[in-house]
Amino acid sequence: xxxxxxxxxxxxxxxxxxxxxxxxxxxxxxxxxxxxxxxxxxxxxxxxxxxxxxxxxxxxxxxxxxxxxxxxxxxxxxxxxxxxxxxxxxxxxxxxxxxxxxxxxxxxxxxxxxxxxx
Amino acid sequence: xxxxxxxxxxxxxxxxxxxxxxxxxxxxxxxxxxxxxxxxxxxxxxxxxxxxxxxxxxxxxxxxxxxxxxxxxxxxxxxxxxxxxxxxxxxxxxxxxxxxxxxxxxxxxx
Numbered sequence: 001x002x003x004x005x006x007x008x009x010x011x012x013x014x015x016x017x018x019x020x021x022x023x024x025x026x027x028x029x030x031x032x033x034x035x036x037x038x039x040x041x042x043x044x045x046x047x048x049x050x051x052x053x054x055x056x057x058x059x060x061x062x063x064x065x066x067x068x069x070x071x072x073x074x075x076x077x078x079x080x081x082x083x084x085x086x087x088x089x090x091x092x093x094x095x096x097x098x099x100x101x102x103x104x105x106x107x108x109x110x111x112x113x114x115x116x117x118x
Numbered sequence: 119x120x121x122x123x124x125x126x127x128x129x130x131x132x133x134x135x136x137x138x139x140x141x142x143x144x145x146x147x148x149x150x151x152x153x154x155x156x157x158x159x160x161x162x163x164x165x166x167x168x169x170x171x172x173x174x175x176x177x178x179x180x181x182x183x184x185x186x187x188x189x190x191x192x193x194x195x196x197x198x199x200x201x202x203x204x205x206x207x208x209x210x211x212x213x214x215x216x217x218x219x220x221x222x223x224x225x226x227x228x
Contacts, residue, residue, distance in 0.1 A: 044222040058215035103152040104169030
């Protein structure tokens, strides 16, 4: 059974930094295409970033230069390092596995809430 | 990376069908057969219902079907059931390793 468990969310002041983690079981993070998706309170889904099995990374324009996706192969864990946080980054952040042959996100974590506020 | 356009709401009675449209451009929906649909119940993570326009993952009932014409994709839920009441989001590959979601549609079972 595949499980993705996010952690690291919380209350952070504008301009601050936070690192989210996504611990995986049942799949190997380094062999898969892993994504972060966020959802602001009461709003829709927004794709944030993806890391491919070859290590290539891509970001939405809204977070480019501020967020960094990475992984720890030994810990089988995906990360999202977020810096220069803004109020508009407030959201539930989900990690998800992207199918390699298409852009379907077939396994999702339960999400972790990030609140950017002073 | 503008969000794909979906109607805010749709509804139907049990047993009826409801169709949700997802309108994009030739740079996303119209340009690739990488349209997916997700179901999200309140407080829960999204669930993949359709990928590559019309393919269903294992375990998704065949009451859910997808199609595409030009820059518009559609999700049809046939034989509506109470548990189908949820938010539905489309998504599409948008080129250059970008990915975009739709604005979301709340489906109500009357």
